[in-house]
Amino acid sequence: MKARVTVTLKNGVLDPQGKAIEGALGALGFDGIGSVRQGKVIDIELGETDKAAAEAKLSDMCEKLLANTVIENYHIDIL
Amino acid sequence: MKTAILVFPGTNREHDMAAAVRSVSGKDPMMVWHAETEIPEADLIILPGGFSYGDYLRSGAIAARSPIVADLLEKAKQGVRILGVCNGFQILTETGILPGALMRNAGLTFICKETKLRVERDDTIFTSSYKKGQVMRCPVAHHDGNFFADDDTLKMLEDEGRVLFRYCDAAGEASAEANINGSRNNIAGIMNARGTILGMMPHPENLIEDLHGGLDGRGLFESLLEKVA
Numbered sequence: 001m002k003a004r005v006t007v008t009l010k011n012g013v014l015d016p017q018g019k020a021i022e023g024a025l026g027a028l029g030f031d032g033i034g035s036v037r038q039g040k041v042i043d044i045e046l047g048e049t050d051k052a053a054a055e056a057k058l059s060d061m062c063e064k065l066l067a068n069t070v071i072e073n074y075h076i077d078i079l
Numbered sequence: 080m081k082t083a084i085l086v087f088p089g090t091n092r093e094h095d096m097a098a099a100v101r102s103v104s105g106k107d108p109m110m111v112w113h114a115e116t117e118i119p120e121a122d123l124i125i126l127p128g129g130f131s132y133g134d135y136l137r138s139g140a141i142a143a144r145s146p147i148v149a150d151l152l153e154k155a156k157q158g159v160r161i162l163g164v165c166n167g168f169q170i171l172t173e174t175g176i177l178p179g180a181l182m183r184n185a186g187l188t189f190i191c192k193e194t195k196l197r198v199e200r201d202d203t204i205f206t207s208s209y210k211k212g213q214v215m216r217c218p219v220a221h222h223d224g225n226f227f228a229d230d231d232t233l234k235m236l237e238d239e240g241r242v243l244f245r246y247c248d249a250a251g252e253a254s255a256e257a258n259i260n261g262s263r264n265n266i267a268g269i270m271n272a273r274g275t276i277l278g279m280m281p282h283p284e285n286l287i288e289d290l291h292g293g294l295d296g297r298g299l300f301e302s303l304l305e306k307v308a
Contacts (some may be wrong), residue, residue, distance in 0.1 A: 013227060014261065016183050067145055068173065069085055071182045071227060 001046045001054050002079040007067045008039035043064055043079075051078055080304060082108035083149070085167075087142040092128035092165065092282070099284035100125070103300040113145040119194065123160045123303060124151065126167030128220070128282060138181060138223040139169030160303065161276040162206065165221055165283055168268070168278035175276045177269060178236065179228035184221070185261025191220040194259055196267050196281060197247040203270065205277045206243055207305075208298035214251045214297075215295040217244075217267075217281035224280040225263035233263055238290070244268035244279055265266035 009015050015037050022036040032056040044061075048054040058076045082100050084150055086093050093110060100108045108125070129155065131142035142148075155161055155176050163171040171177040180240060184190055196217050198209040209215065224307030238241055244267040248257040253265040260280075268279030 012229075014182070014225075016185050016187050016225070016261070020187055065136070065140065066181055068140065069106065070172070070178075070229075073181065 001045045001047050002050070002055060003058055004064055004077045004079055005044065005058060005061075005062060005071050006039060006041040006075045006077070007042065008075070009037055010071055010073055013071045029058075037068060054078060080104055080106060081119075081121045082106070082123045082125060082304075083111050083118050084097070084108045084125045084127055085111050085113065085118070085147060086127075087113040087129070087131035087145060087170075089131040089133055089142075090129035090166065091128055092252045092284070094129040094283070095284045096125050096164070099287050099296070099300050100304070102287055103145060103297065104304045111147065113142065113147050116146050116150060118147065118150050118154055121159065123162065123296060126161070126163040126170050127284075128165030128167060131166055131170065134223070137169075137173065139166055139171075139173040142166075142170045143173035149222040152176065153221075155271075156274060158273060158275050161289075162205070162303065163278040164282055164284065165219075165280055167222075169223060169277040170281055171276065176276060177271060178232050179226055181223050181280070182227050183223055184225050184259075189220075189222040189243070190224070190259055192219075192259075193218050194267075194281060195247050195249060195251075195257065196244040197251050197253060198244060199242050203274050203277075203302075205244060205270065205299055205302055207302040209302070212251060214247060214249065215298070216286060216293055217283055217296060218285045221260070221280055224260040225260065226260075226266040226280070228263060236266075236269055237264065241269050241272065242266050243270055243277060267299075 245265040286296035
């Protein structure tokens with residue numbers, strides 16, 4: 001089973017890298033950009049065949065390592 | 080008085096830290112590799128600076144899940160003194176031993192220079208050799224030193240007097256201009272509620288001898304090593 005974990009910064013957490021990307025897009029002439037937030041995508045292959053069990057395991061991985069829940073949210077997609 | 084310095088793959092300031100400990104206490108610290116499961120009996124545990132695991136995932140994130148960390152958590156609970164500097168501070172926040180997180184510097188650049196810090200308290204085991212309000216010089220070298228905590232956590236840290244160092248200007252003003260990396264409330268270093276654990280981004284171990292160009296960092300080691308002796 002393949003899964004994709006998306007880690008994003010929580011609202012209210014300043015994202016200097018997103019801001020820099022926003023500035024660079026503006027410099028390239030892309031207008032109308034409200035804001036840019038940068039996150040991470042982590043693809044994981046699991047031996048698990050049960051979807052619920054896989055989600056539980058991935059959620060545990062996110063809490064323990066993949067995301068820092070002080071500043072980040074995570075989202076799990078089973079692919 | 081025994082000091083243990085934890086070493087992770089990518090740690091690179093352990094010898095600076097050892098030199099500081101040796102210079103102030105006259106005793107050699109023990110170096111403890113991250114793959115160990117037990118920290119030898121020590122009065123002080125230091126997590127030095129560097130780039131553990133290449134800062135992969137998040138600075139300090141992988142190191143914070145090393146085998147040695149289970150015992151670090153236990154020792155923290157027992158009240159053993161712990162000092163985390165730079166990457167060591169990042170690791171302490173990643174383990175949850177200290178609150179908040181260290182994010183990318185607001186200006187996005189790696190900052191390697193001397194800064195000024197205002198000492199907020201002189202009644203802690205870390206700062207007893209300084210005077211409250213004193214402005215000290217201290218070098219920094221980091222990319223992810225932008226201290227973030229949510230409003231409630233920040234209020235708790237301030238209300239409980241747990242902020243020990245703030246970035247400031249020469250007059251001791253914690254101004255926006257002096258805030259080198261965008262840290263909330265200019266925070267450069269915080270301690271735990273019991274006052275036994277300090278995490279800070281600047282490097283006091285790099286200003287402890289005349290050859291360094293100053294002795295401002297020495298007070299921290301004198302405070303600490305005297306208190307745990």
